[in-house]
Amino acid sequence: MADGATPVLNVRDLKTVFKTRSGSVHAVNSVSFSLNPGELLGVVGESGSGKSVTMMSLIGLIPSPPAEVSGGGIDFGGIDLLQASETELRAIRGARIGFVFQDPMTSLNPVFTVGYQIMEPLRKHMNMSKAQARVRAKELLELVGIPDAERRLSDYPHQFSGGMRQRVMIAIALACDPEVLIADEPTTALDVTIQAQILELMHELRAKLGMAVIWITHDLGVIAGIADRVLVMYGGQIVEHAPVRELFKHPRHPYTRALLKTVPSVRGERAERLEVIEGQPPILRAEPSSCSFAARCPFAFERCLAENPPRFDISPGHDAACFYDFESGAPRASVQATSVTEGAIHAG
Amino acid sequence: MLDDTKSDKILVEVRDLKMHFPIHAGVLKKRVGEVKAVDGIGFDIYEGETLGLVGESGCGKSTAGRAILRLYDITEGSIKIDGHEIGATPQPELRKMRPTMQMVFQDPQASLNPRMSVAAIIGEPLDEHTKLGKAEKREKVLSLMDAVGLNRDFANRYPHEFSGGQRQRIGIARALALNPKFIVCDEPIAALDVSIQAQVVNLLEDLQEEFGLTYLFISHDLSMVRHIADRVAVMYLGRIVELASRETLFADPKHPYTQALLSAVPEPDPWLEEKVERILLEGDVPSPSNPPKGCNFCTRCPQVMEICREIDPLGQEIAPGHQVACHLYKDTEESAA
Numbered sequence: 001m002a003d004g005a006t007p008v009l010n011v012r013d014l015k016t017v018f019k020t021r022s023g024s025v026h027a028v029n030s031v032s033f034s035l036n037p038g039e040l041l042g043v044v045g046e047s048g049s050g051k052s053v054t055m056m057s058l059i060g061l062i063p064s065p066p067a068e069v070s071g072g073g074i075d076f077g078g079i080d081l082l083q084a085s086e087t088e089l090r091a092i093r094g095a096r097i098g099f100v101f102q103d104p105m106t107s108l109n110p111v112f113t114v115g116y117q118i119m120e121p122l123r124k125h126m127n128m129s130k131a132q133a134r135v136r137a138k139e140l141l142e143l144v145g146i147p148d149a150e151r152r153l154s155d156y157p158h159q160f161s162g163g164m165r166q167r168v169m170i171a172i173a174l175a176c177d178p179e180v181l182i183a184d185e186p187t188t189a190l191d192v193t194i195q196a197q198i199l200e201l202m203h204e205l206r207a208k209l210g211m212a213v214i215w216i217t218h219d220l221g222v223i224a225g226i227a228d229r230v231l232v233m234y235g236g237q238i239v240e241h242a243p244v245r246e247l248f249k250h251p252r253h254p255y256t257r258a259l260l261k262t263v264p265s266v267r268g269e270r271a272e273r274l275e276v277i278e279g280q281p282p283i284l285r286a287e288p289s290s291c292s293f294a295a296r297c298p299f300a301f302e303r304c305l306a307e308n309p310p311r312f313d314i315s316p317g318h319d320a321a322c323f324y325d326f327e328s329g330a331p332r333a334s335v336q337a338t339s340v341t342e343g344a345i346h347a348g
Numbered sequence: 349m350l351d352d353t354k355s356d357k358i359l360v361e362v363r364d365l366k367m368h369f370p371i372h373a374g375v376l377k378k379r380v381g382e383v384k385a386v387d388g389i390g391f392d393i394y395e396g397e398t399l400g401l402v403g404e405s406g407c408g409k410s411t412a413g414r415a416i417l418r419l420y421d422i423t424e425g426s427i428k429i430d431g432h433e434i435g436a437t438p439q440p441e442l443r444k445m446r447p448t449m450q451m452v453f454q455d456p457q458a459s460l461n462p463r464m465s466v467a468a469i470i471g472e473p474l475d476e477h478t479k480l481g482k483a484e485k486r487e488k489v490l491s492l493m494d495a496v497g498l499n500r501d502f503a504n505r506y507p508h509e510f511s512g513g514q515r516q517r518i519g520i521a522r523a524l525a526l527n528p529k530f531i532v533c534d535e536p537i538a539a540l541d542v543s544i545q546a547q548v549v550n551l552l553e554d555l556q557e558e559f560g561l562t563y564l565f566i567s568h569d570l571s572m573v574r575h576i577a578d579r580v581a582v583m584y585l586g587r588i589v590e591l592a593s594r595e596t597l598f599a600d601p602k603h604p605y606t607q608a609l610l611s612a613v614p615e616p617d618p619w620l621e622e623k624v625e626r627i628l629l630e631g632d633v634p635s636p637s638n639p640p641k642g643c644n645f646c647t648r649c650p651q652v653m654e655i656c657r658e659i660d661p662l663g664q665e666i667a668p669g670h671q672v673a674c675h676l677y678k679d680t681e682e683s684a685a
Binding site: 046047161163164191192193194195196197199200218219220221222223224225244245248258259260262263264265266267268270271273274275276277278280281 | 404405511513541542543544545546547549550553568570571572574575598608609610611612613614615616617618619620621622624626628629632
């Protein structure tokens with residue numbers, strides 16, 4: 001890649017299919033991306049776009065059956081996570097890859113103290129003694145800004161407010177100094193003033209610890225403030241990928257363009273009428289054979305219904321899966337169909 | 349029709365509304381306290397306008413909306429809708445008023461009966477309050493489906509066959525069935541995806557224009573409220589801390605809580621976002637069963653003064669149509685008088 005840094009995580013052609021009695025759902029379709037050390041990769045998309053399933057599939061958190069995860073490989077520091085055994089994955093999850101989920105109430109165990117839950121990964125993965133783990137747990141609570149950390153270690157999750165619980169979740173995720181932190185809608189369940197606190201905390205933690213972060217959200221405002229690079233997902237695919245400012249300034253996929261227009265702002269211009277994306281997101285019964293956005297797209301033409309567009313290079317680090325070329329204002333010539341999958345470059 | 353649908357006529361008048369829920373504890377279920385969900389709020393809603401009611405979870409905005417429609421027996425206060433005082437009206441007599449005032453709920457999954465077809469759901473208010481014949485009723489239901497953009501052919505389908513956005517349209521059609529004047533929209537778009545939110549908001553705006561509706565639009569989404577509301581009231585811990593026109597509130601918020609709340613909203617624009625000066629609030633919202641002495645916001649206010657911990661600030665008009673409940677603006681009131 002252009003910047004020369006070896007990615008910490010490299011995903012190629014990831015596919016996840018849910019096989020159910022009433023048919024299969026192709027939730028993730030050939031997703032390829034890489035994560036560079038220290039960066040924050042934002043993943044945006046609406047419900048059902050496959051953003052969470054992609055990240056859960058990475059580290060074997062999707063129960064199989066009903067799901068089947070396949071693909072070209074997930075390279076994490078020389079280990080292929082798709083080939084890794086459950087024991088190997090277990091050594092990675094919670095240690096080298098940390099997680100924060102949307103709802104801190106359901107992801108914390110209500111019958112154990114917060115201290116116990118922070119100490120658990122420390123004792124399992126880092127072989128710390130109880131006393132060592134307790135010291136480290138207190139440091140972690142202080143790190144995530146929980147006042148009176150020592151005493152709070154012996155409190156139970158229900159004794160914390162929503163924002164404080166999410167801080168505890170972040171403390172657990174960071175306990176073993178992970179190389180990668182995956183945060184799945186970590187602020188969605190929180191009020192805006194609390195969300196602002198957590199986003200601020202995230203800025204501080206990244207500056208202090210330097211881990212790479214994958215931040216999944218549906219909120220373009222959060223993305224604008226926190227991400228370095230962005231993946232836009234729709235219909236189980238990455239439809240656009242760009243550095244954050246490039247994405248907001250030169251969106252090159254009709255879905256991204258429409259999405260940016262539908263979100264009102266509290267500060268900028270106030271539109272008299274909201275732009276609308278007509279129709280509904282697709283139900284992914286089969287692997288896409290055409291563009292999954294074509295039915296809602298004002299730019300769609302015949303080719304969009306006949307082929308699934310690959311990701312076309314727009315500029316270095318920016319690609320979009322669309323046959324329409326916004327630069328020239330016309331459909332792309334067929335010869336140009338050389339797909340970029342950044343992951344392929346780093347095979348092996 | 350003239351394009352100016354807003355009038356000077358007050359359709360809804362709320363005064364000193366309180367909704368306290370008792371807390372019972374112990375074997376004998378003794379009353380040990382109360383949750384002051386709504387603790388003395390008052391405002392007017394003009395005919396044809398949208399009043400936005402914003403605040404964070406637990407501030408009492410939904411309770412306020414339900415109390416105004418008398419889905420609860422309120423603790424205290426007066427509610428006048430279209431000239432009728434309904435604050436103390438017993439529930440059976442309220443039935444006569446129900447067609448005038450309707451509600452759209454947040455979760456269309458939970459507010460639609462899964463065993464009833466769409467036609468039955470939309471037609472139910474007609475069964476209850478009108479004496480339409482079968483054919484007339486069917487025609488009315490179908491025209492309501494047209495009005496909210498639902499395909500007529502789906503009249504016999506069930507709620508689970510629809511997407512979230514379409515289900516919300518069903519809920520809106522049901523609210524419209526009795527030609528109401530006033531609709532409380534309680535977080536009608538919170539459960540929907542961004543691209544679908546815009547569809548529903550545009551629909552609500554179209555219907556308002558077409559039928560001359562008046563909305564109380566309850567939401568935690570400040571950017572959507574800025575889009576849809578004419579005037580905005582901000583709630584914190586059971587009280588209205590600030591009320592102003594949309595332009596004034598977003599451009600020149602006066603209450604420290606409104607300022608912090610607006611500053612916390614992320615901006616979907618990296619260049620603007622970088623310049624936003626955030627006012628980060630410390631700590632959490634106190635419990636409404638045990639609000640602090642003095643101003644409800646004094647425990648988190650960045651500009652707290654001595655007086656705030658002692659005396660509860662009253663709402664006062666600092667400019668025409670701009671009310672603030674904060675001691676910072678005491679002088680303005682006296683000099684203006």
